[in-house]
Amino acid sequence: MNEMPTLASICTPNLTQRAKLSTAPVSADPYRSPAYFELERENLFKRAWLTVGRVEQLPEPGSFVTQTIEIWNAPIVITRDRNDKIQAFYNVCAHRGNQVVLAERGTASRFSCGYHSWTYRNDGTLLGIPDAGNFFDVDKEKCGLKPIATEVWEGWIFINHQETPEVSLETFLGDFGKAFAGMVWGNSTKSVFFEARLKANWKVIADAFAETYHIPTIHPATIGTTFANKINPFSRPISGEFWGPHRQVSTFGNPEYAPAENAMVEKLAYANIDTGNVLGASGTAEMQKFLEHSAVNPTRSKHWAVDVTWVFPNFHIDLSPGGFWSHRFWPVSVNETRWEAEFHIPDATDARGRLQQELYVARLAEILLEDVTNTERTQRGIESGAFDTMQLQDGEVMIRHSLHHVDKWVKAATVAEALAAD
C-alpha cells in the first residue's frame, strides 16, 4: 500500500530565511514611483547585462535582427559577421541618425541607410559615403555603427549599456552561470513567440511568472490541476536556489494529473503517447541529457514540475520535463512593459504531433492571457495608493529576492558594490 506523502516531505520550508531575506512586508513604491523608475533606468538597466535572445536567431554569417531597447531609448541591430562574431550595434546612422536597418530580421553582409545611402558592413565598418568629396574632413574610421558591449553565455546573447562594462558577463552571472554551464538547450532553433505591451510595471509582470501560489486561483481550468493536488492545495514550491542576484524555485507538479473525462481533443492529440509531456520530445537523447543536468530539478524530486529561473534583472528561463522556455520583461515606462515569451518546440513530423503542439500553444495562450491581463488590474491597485506595503508569503520568495537586489543596484555607487554579498 502506498503511503500518502506529507507536504513537509515534499516542500522545503523557510525559503525566505534560507535566502537571508527579511520577512517584513515590502514597499509598493518600486512598482509605482516615476523617480524610482528613473533610478532603475540609470543604475540598473544601464549597468546590468541584459539578454536579447539566443544565438540561433542569427543562424549564419550575415544574419541580423533588429529590436528596440525601450529603457535605453535605443534602436539596436545584432549581427553575425563573416568571422561568426555576434555583435550588437546602435542601429543609428553616423550621418544624421536615421535607422540604418529597417527590416526586423534577415541576411545581409552590408547595410545601406535609407536616408542618404551611407553604407556599412555588418561588422559596423563604414564602407561608403555618397558624394564624400562634398563633406569636410570626415574621419570614416570614427563613423562606423557604434558597437554595444556584447557577450554570449551558453548561447544566450547579452548586451550592456556601459561602453566598457564594469564587470564581465561571467562575473555578473557568477555562481548561477557556473550552475547552468553545459545546459542542453534543446530545440532552440525554433520557437513559438508571444508578445504583448501591457500597462503594468515590469516587475509586476515578472512577479506574475515567479510564484505558483496564484495557480489554483487564476488558472482553475487551464493548469490548476497540474500544479496542485490534495497534498499541496496551494502549490507551494519544492525548493529554492539563490546565486547572488539570480534565483530559482522548483515548482510542484501533480503526479496524478490526467485529462478530464470531457477532454476529447486532448485525448485525441495525445492518443499515441503515454507521458504527460506536452512538447512531445522527452524520448530524445538530447532531452535525456537536459533532464540529467544538475540544475534541472536540482533536488531530483518526483513531484517536480518546472524550475522557474529568474536571471537578474528581467529574464526568466523555465526548465520543464518537455524542455525550456523564456520570458523577457522590457520596461517602457513606470507602468508600461513589453513582454516577450518564447517556447522552444521541435518540428512536428505528422498530423497528430502537429495537433498536439497546436493544443499546447492554444492552452499556453489561455494561460498567458490569464497571467498578463491580471497584471494590469494589479498595477491599477498598486497605483491607487490603497496600501504602501505588500504582504509576501514564503512561496513568493523570488519576488522578495528580486526587490532586494533591484534596490541594491538602484542605490549602489558601483556594480561591484551592487554585486557584493549582503
Add this chain to the structure above:
Amino acid sequence: MPETATLPNGFSDLLPFVPEWAGETAQERWEMRERHSMPEIRAFYDAILARSEDIIAHVDQFTLTELPPASLRLFQLLLTLAQAAMAVELHGQPRAPHSPYPHKVRILRGAQPVT
C-alpha cells in the same frame, strides 16, 4: 485571391466551416474561436471532432511541409479544433473568465510546420 476553397474528396460536408474556421496562423485560429458564440463553437467542435481521425489519416498521406492546398485547408480546420477545445473542454464559455476581450497578447510565431 486564393483558389476557390475546396476540401479533399470525402470531406465536402465540412465546407461550410472553411470561411470562419480554417485559420492560416495560430493567431488567426485563436481569434476565430474568441469571436464566435458558444453554440457556433460547439457546432464546429462537434463536426470536426467526429471527423478528426479521418482528417489525421488523410493528412498523414503527405509530408506536412508539402500539403496540397485543399488538404492544408482541411488540416487548418483540425488545428482550429484545438482552439475550440479551450472553450468547450476548459472554460465552458468562448473565452477565459475574467480576461479582457479584445486584448493585446499576440502569437507572433506559432508551431511549425504549417504555421
